[in-house]
Amino acid sequence: MADLDIAAVAQRSGVPASTLRFYEEKGLIASVGRRGLRRVFDPGVVERLALIALGRAAGFSLDEIALMFAPDGRPRIDRQLLAAKAQELDRTIQRLTAMRDGLRHAAACRAPSHMECPTFRRILRAAASGAMGERTRRVAPRPRK
Amino acid sequence: MADLDIAAVAQRSGVPASTLRFYEEKGLIASVGRRGLRRVFDPGVVERLALIALGRAAGFSLDEIALMFAPDGRPRIDRQLLAAKAQELDRTIQRLTAMRDGLRHAAACRAPSHMECPTFRRILRAAASGAMGERTRRVAPRPRK
DNA sequence: GTGCCACTTCAAGTCGACTTGAGGTCAAGT
DNA sequence: ACTTGACCTCAAGTCGACTTGAAGTGGCAC
Numbered sequence: 001m002a003d004l005d006i007a008a009v010a011q012r013s014g015v016p017a018s019t020l021r022f023y024e025e026k027g028l029i030a031s032v033g034r035r036g037l038r039r040v041f042d043p044g045v046v047e048r049l050a051l052i053a054l055g056r057a058a059g060f061s062l063d064e065i066a067l068m069f070a071p072d073g074r075p076r077i078d079r080q081l082l083a084a085k086a087q088e089l090d091r092t093i094q095r096l097t098a099m100r101d102g103l104r105h106a107a108a109c110r111a112p113s114h115m116e117c118p119t120f121r122r123i124l125r126a127a128a129s130g131a132m133g134e135r136t137r138r139v140a141p142r143p144r145k
Numbered sequence: 146m147a148d149l150d151i152a153a154v155a156q157r158s159g160v161p162a163s164t165l166r167f168y169e170e171k172g173l174i175a176s177v178g179r180r181g182l183r184r185v186f187d188p189g190v191v192e193r194l195a196l197i198a199l200g201r202a203a204g205f206s207l208d209e210i211a212l213m214f215a216p217d218g219r220p221r222i223d224r225q226l227l228a229a230k231a232q233e234l235d236r237t238i239q240r241l242t243a244m245r246d247g248l249r250h251a252a253a254c255r256a257p258s259h260m261e262c263p264t265f266r267r268i269l270r271a272a273a274s275g276a277m278g279e280r281t282r283r284v285a286p287r288p289r290k
Numbered sequence: 291g292t293g294c295c296a297c298t299t300c301a302a303g304t305c306g307a308c309t310t311g312a313g314g315t316c317a318a319g320t
Numbered sequence: 321a322c323t324t325g326a327c328c329t330c331a332a333g334t335c336g337a338c339t340t341g342a343a344g345t346g347g348c349a350c
Contacts, residue, residue, distance in 0.1 A: 007296075014275055017297085018339055026337095036346055037298045050273035057277040058244050062337070077259055079252040086248035089241050096238050099203050103231035107224040114222055128195035130159055132202040151327075162327085163309055171307095181316055182328050207307070 003032065004041045013049040028052055028066055030073070051075060058085055059092075095132050098123075148177060149186045158194040173197055173211055175218070196220060203230055204237075240277050243268075 010017045023029045024039070029048055031039040048069075055065040070076040102123040111117035126132055155162045168174045169184070174193055176184035193214075200210040215221040247268040256262035271277055 005297085013273070016339085019337085021298090022338060037344095038296085038347080039298090047269075050269050053275075054269055054272035056337095057240075057272045058248055075259065077251065082248045082252035086245050086252060089245040089248065093238055093241050093245065095202075096234050096241070100231045100234040100238065103203055103227045103234065106222065107227035107231060114220065124192075124195050124199050127199035127202045128158070130198075161309085164307085166328090167308060182314095183317085183326085184328090201307095 002043075004043055004045070005035075006039050006041070009041050009045055009049075012046050015049055015053075023049075023052070023062075026062055026066065028062060028069075059089065060085065098126075099132065147188075149188055149190070150180075151184050151186070154186050154190055154194075157191050160194055160198075168194075168197070168207075171207055171211065173207060173214075204234060205230065243271075244277065 004012070006017045006020055009015070009020055013020075015023075020029065021039075024031060029041075029045050029052075031045075032042045033040050051068075052062075052065055055068065056062075060068075068075060068077055068081075102119070105119050106114055106117070106123075109117045109120065111120070114120045149157070151162045151165055154160070154165055158165075160168075165174065166184075169176060174186075174190050174197075176190075177187045178185050196213075197207075197210055200213065201207075205213075213220060213222055213226075247264070250264050251259055251262070251268075254262045254265065256265070259265045
């Protein structure tokens with residue numbers, strides 16, 4: 001496959017050109033050179049972008065993702081790190097699950113006011129005590145306009 | 146219970162004074178008046194803050210939360226809205242669950258390179274296609290310093 | 291050969307939820 | 321009366337991941 005210009009990469013990966021430049025600046029991807037001013041990319045960059053998207057979806061920051069590539073550019077995926085992130089996700093899932101069940105209950109509950117519903121009050125106390133939501137974390141990548 | 150000054154509210158609710166001023170400016174809470182320059186709050190504000198924390202934990206934005214209070218200040222909780230949010234949370238949970246399982250697999254997988262693992266490649270394609278992560282959404286409230 | 295327009299750079303803007311800092315006020319304790 | 325320091329206001333800064341805009345360049349179809 002021939003080399004790609006930025007528009008081709010954008011088209012194949014679904015990542016906007018502006019983001020590709022931004023990622024290059026951050027060192028997440030690299031162009032193989034220039035044709036005049038224009039960046040020329042190896043087709044392999046598309047897979048790399050998929051890897052980056054995966055990392056984002058898993059909740060890694062761009063900086064964290066950058067660390068997952070060895071200086072030679074090959075992925076250097078640390079299984080411990082993955083396991084840790086899996087555990088973090090698991091905690092988030094539990095938190096969200098509790099939240100979802102609480103919301104469902106609140107939506108279904110027929111108490112005249114939510115404040116009179118014991119379940120609601122219990123959830124409220126949990127939220128107030130900060131038991132939910134230790135760390136704000138962006139979840140889900142690529143806001144795709 | 147006597148009225149509270151901002152420090153007392155902060156202490157009882159766990160919400161920093163700077164945030165309380167910010168919330169007041171946004172119209173999320175209100176002080177009952179001033180003593181000199183200083184804000185004086187009704188003790189009820191603490192419960193209201195708990196409600197706000199709950200909304201945040203459920204993934205509502207401050208603006209959305211503001212809409213959940215009637216002009217008179219009483220909570221006006223829309224059951225439909227709650228159900229919708231519950232559903233949204235459910236989708237997020239499913240997405241995160243898939244991610245978590247993928248991460249676990251990747252962490253455990255003994256293929257020499259992740260790229261040679263069919264499971265990993267499947268997840269990768271999902272991430273690349275944007276199947277995961279439609280909307281970036283902050284999850285979990287109160288980054289608490 | 292020439293005009294168009296996709297590409298380029300660089301600075302600045304955006305979004306949400308706050309925090310921080312400078313400079314000012316004043317209630318209360320000594 | 322004086323000092324202290326908790327409170328006040330208002331503007332600006334922060335964080336992450338990008339996007340947007342202005343101004344410039346040059347590859348390529350004609």
